[in-house]
Amino acid sequence: MINVGIIGAGASGLAAACVLAAGAEDVCVTLIEKKEQAGKKLLLTGNGRCNYSHTVISPEDYHASDPAFISRFLERFSPEDARSFFLSLGMLSAERNGGLYPASFQASSVLNVLLDALKQKEVPILCNSAVSDIKPDDLGFLVKTEEGKTYRFTHLILACGSASGTKDRRPFNAYSLLEALGHTVAKPLPSLVKLNGAEGFEKAWSGVRVRARVSLDEDSDTGEVQLTDQGISGIPVFQLSHRAVRELEDHSSVSVELDFLPEYSAEVLTKLLSATDKNRAVLSVLRGWLPRKLAEVILKKKHIYPETKAGELTEQVKRDLVGFIKRFPYRVTGHGSFAESQVTSGGVLLNEITDDFGSRLCPGLYITGELLDADGKCGGYNLHFAWGSGKLAAEAILRGKG
Numbered sequence: 001m002i003n004v005g006i007i008g009a010g011a012s013g014l015a016a017a018c019v020l021a022a023g024a025e026d027v028c029v030t031l032i033e034k035k036e037q038a039g040k041k042l043l044l045t046g047n048g049r050c051n052y053s054h055t056v057i058s059p060e061d062y063h064a065s066d067p068a069f070i071s072r073f074l075e076r077f078s079p080e081d082a083r084s085f086f087l088s089l090g091m092l093s094a095e096r097n098g099g100l101y102p103a104s105f106q107a108s109s110v111l112n113v114l115l116d117a118l119k120q121k122e123v124p125i126l127c128n129s130a131v132s133d134i135k136p137d138d139l140g141f142l143v144k145t146e147e148g149k150t151y152r153f154t155h156l157i158l159a160c161g162s163a164s165g166t167k168d169r170r171p172f173n174a175y176s177l178l179e180a181l182g183h184t185v186a187k188p189l190p191s192l193v194k195l196n197g198a199e200g201f202e203k204a205w206s207g208v209r210v211r212a213r214v215s216l217d218e219d220s221d222t223g224e225v226q227l228t229d230q231g232i233s234g235i236p237v238f239q240l241s242h243r244a245v246r247e248l249e250d251h252s253s254v255s256v257e258l259d260f261l262p263e264y265s266a267e268v269l270t271k272l273l274s275a276t277d278k279n280r281a282v283l284s285v286l287r288g289w290l291p292r293k294l295a296e297v298i299l300k301k302k303h304i305y306p307e308t309k310a311g312e313l314t315e316q317v318k319r320d321l322v323g324f325i326k327r328f329p330y331r332v333t334g335h336g337s338f339a340e341s342q343v344t345s346g347g348v349l350l351n352e353i354t355d356d357f358g359s360r361l362c363p364g365l366y367i368t369g370e371l372l373d374a375d376g377k378c379g380g381y382n383l384h385f386a387w388g389s390g391k392l393a394a395e396a397i398l399r400g401k402g
């Protein structure tokens, strides 16, 4: 008889529990969860719709200490495997812009099928139980909780996720549990997070949503950017945040550039400006191109009086103005907190983990999901890693059983 304890009833822990519970009659599984309910974060994902995977995934979609590990992982758990996993639990999927979602477009469908499968197999989920100590011994693992309970397991899956997106009164302690077991943790930092600056004009553009290309050197992403009273946010900003946040560790600021009219070349825009009615105020022209607040910030930064007539602008000033709209420099000096981020970068080094997500240092221990030093872009990649790592760890435990 094997007796598996899973610490953390989030995405990877629930997936692992479903595979174990369906795998063999003589496997006993227990989930231990510190929150009052299982899968709370799942309900927040994809703005309540749960973008649970992506139709096309490649190793480049992840930041990882060992990219080859991710390649091997994706060979064993593809987007089709994710879709089949949920179909086996009775959930239909739908695709939107390459992202995979439950057909209901409700995150609660994902959580419900997972919890229903566990209920059917009578898998206990012990909520309000925060694991505070793990002692490996000859029989497996002795696990203690902050609430004073002790449990014994032959195998343990650590699926504690990260501090991202949660406001917990208790500090996130999984890294110290893992370090006590001999593992090395690459410095955790918030990722998929907003970037803050202190240029002095943030209040003036606050509330604007604009389509833009955001670039950090050769990396760029295009989509809706939110201009806030603290800086910049939105998916294109999130996609560059892993790198920006890491660079801010070593530098006091990082320069990003925003192209506020990515579909138009500088040449075309300069021609349009030249061809406009000479008596039209320049602010009125820019209001046809950009949200008003943003146009005002741009003119102020370029020291151009908003009522200046288009005909009064020299060719050089027109080119400068257009260049500024296309390559608006923004100095990033900070970023959102863990609670404000969607994922955490850093975590347990992948070279300390087997391809089955087993610990190379502590036999019988498995580590899954966001606890590991692999974080994906925005778009279903992080949950894909969570389901896949949970499933592969559970299958390895089942294989080792016989």
Ligand SMILES: Cc1cc2nc3c(=O)[nH]c(=O)nc-3n(C[C@H](O)[C@H](O)[C@H](O)COP(=O)(O)OP(=O)(O)OC[C@H]3O[C@@H](n4cnc5c(N)ncnc54)[C@H](O)[C@@H]3O)c2cc1C
Pocket: 007, 008, 009, 010, 011, 012, 013, 032, 033, 034, 035, 038, 039, 040, 041, 042, 044, 045, 046, 047, 050, 051, 052, 053, 129, 130, 131, 132, 159, 160, 161, 162, 164, 165, 166, 173, 174, 341, 342, 343, 368, 369, 370, 371, 379, 380, 381, 382, 383, 384, 386
């Ligand atoms: C707002 C938001 C939106 C997101 N949207 C998406 C999306 O659409 N697509 C996508 O791919 N990813 C998304 N993500 C990221 C995704 O949710 C995570 O990457 C994923 O949930 C990680 O799975 P996990 O199993 O590693 O951890 P989690 O799902 O975080 O689960 C970990 C669980 O362990 C518990 N735990 C922690 N420590 C202990 C302890 N000591 N004892 C007991 N229990 C403990 C936690 O309470 C938690 O329930 C989003 C994240 C956020 C915050």
